[in-house]
């Protein structure tokens with residue numbers, strides 16, 4: 001049995017609601033093994049309470065990686081790319097540097113950190129996780145997935161960027177794009193690939209404002225909320 005638990009579900013915004021108070025962060029639990037993805041500034045629980053066996057970091061923005069802003073002492077192994085490690089002002093005690101697009105293992109999990117387009121200064125990856133014959137992807141901040149066709153192949157669970165529903169948060173600097181793509185665009189990617197379970201976390205302003213209406217219009221999609229649990 002695999003359990004997902006969303007510890008936080010909002011992005012880097014001032015606004016919050018009762019059920020979206022903390023920065024996006026998700027636990028995957030199999031048997032007694034706990035893998036945590038992202039740990040940002042606004043969190044409900046200290047790591048000493050969560051007790052993850054390992055932590056994966058998508059990128060060094062402070063809503064995903066507390067070490068960008070402050071020194072936070074833990075000996076838990078923290079997996080991230082070299083770019084993320086170099087960006088953060090503070091360095092965790094037990095970093096594990098991973099290579100983009102290359103499979104690695106933690107416990108029973110097989111994992112790939114794949115390149116996404118999101119930030120120019122602070123490059124991000126998403127994680128594709130293979131566990132118990134299931135495949136899930138977690139990309140809370142992105143405009144696009146670089147090798148989308150391959151990465152989304154045969155995925156069972158898509159956990160995506162909930163920053164906006166229809167608002168345009170894509171920005172341009174020279175030829176380079178940064179920001180967040182729409183929820184509706186990501187739903188189309190999933191439909192094209194036949195992905196049945198579609199969940200969004202990292203909710204932004206527009207999504208918070210229109211949450212109820214959106215859920216009525218899209219019963220096939222879930223918007224994660226703080227403390228939401230799913231059994232896969």
Ligand SMILES: [Zn+2]
Pocket residue numbers: 011012061063064140141202
């Ligand atoms: Zn973010």
Ligand SMILES: [Zn+2]
Pocket residue numbers: 059061118119141
């Ligand atoms: Zn970001």
